[in-house]
Amino acid sequence: MYKNLIVLAISFCSCFNTVFADSFSKLRVYQADNPQTIIYETSDNADIAAVLNGVSIRFEQWEATQVLSEQAQQQEVIAAYQADVDQLVQENGYTYIDVARMAPNSPKKAELRQKFLREHYHTEDEVRFFVEGFGLFYLHINDNVYIVRCEAGDLISIPANYRHWFDMSQAPYFTAIRFFLNKDGWIGHFTGSDIAASFIQD
Numbered sequence: 001m002y003k004n005l006i007v008l009a010i011s012f013c014s015c016f017n018t019v020f021a022d023s024f025s026k027l028r029v030y031q032a033d034n035p036q037t038i039i040y041e042t043s044d045n046a047d048i049a050a051v052l053n054g055v056s057i058r059f060e061q062w063e064a065t066q067v068l069s070e071q072a073q074q075q076e077v078i079a080a081y082q083a084d085v086d087q088l089v090q091e092n093g094y095t096y097i098d099v100a101r102m103a104p105n106s107p108k109k110a111e112l113r114q115k116f117l118r119e120h121y122h123t124e125d126e127v128r129f130f131v132e133g134f135g136l137f138y139l140h141i142n143d144n145v146y147i148v149r150c151e152a153g154d155l156i157s158i159p160a161n162y163r164h165w166f167d168m169s170q171a172p173y174f175t176a177i178r179f180f181l182n183k184d185g186w187i188g189h190f191t192g193s194d195i196a197a198s199f200i201q202d
């Protein structure tokens with residue numbers, strides 16, 4: 001039923017850096033022209049969801065407790081969460097599912113980090129179910145930048161045409177199931193803006 005594309009990296013270790021100092025889902029909001037001043041911050045999941053819902057972003061906590069082996073390929077990851085995948089497909093008609101998996105020692109980590117750090121948008125919603133680790137979405141909405149730290153269990157859906165970038169950190173550690181309507185999967189349109197550089201600290 002699903003066409004599967006990528007497993008980015010496999011070998012894991014327990015050490016990784018974080019932009020936020022802890023390991024909870026978190027939201028920070030800034031003015032887009034002032035990356036030095038936090039104007040709102042919360043680590044309360046209900047508050048995160050409420051604020052993001054206010055700008056039409058879906059953010060929910062699902063259960064992500066399946067143990068995945070270091071060698072797990074994407075078919076195994078999808079199979080471990082088949083019921084959740086099926087539910088989302090039934091809800092929204094996704095036709096293409098893949099898995100992005102990164103480890104801190106991935107030889108491609110610097111290259112891939114830079115790719116997703118550039119501001120871009122998609123012509124369909126960006127839908128991710130994090131089942132391991134964490135990643136940071138930076139959402140440039142009107143005059144604000146919302147930084148969302150997604151943890152295992154978080155489901156996020158960013159509407160089409162929202163400008164954003166994604167930071168997997170210098171020592172990436174995450175597994176995310178990705179859902180697409182387009183059979184070609186991830187297609188990003190880069191804006192050419194350098195705004196991301198003013199928010200990324202390392």
Ligand SMILES: [Fe+2]
Pocket residue numbers: 120121122126164166188
């Ligand atoms: Fe994206």
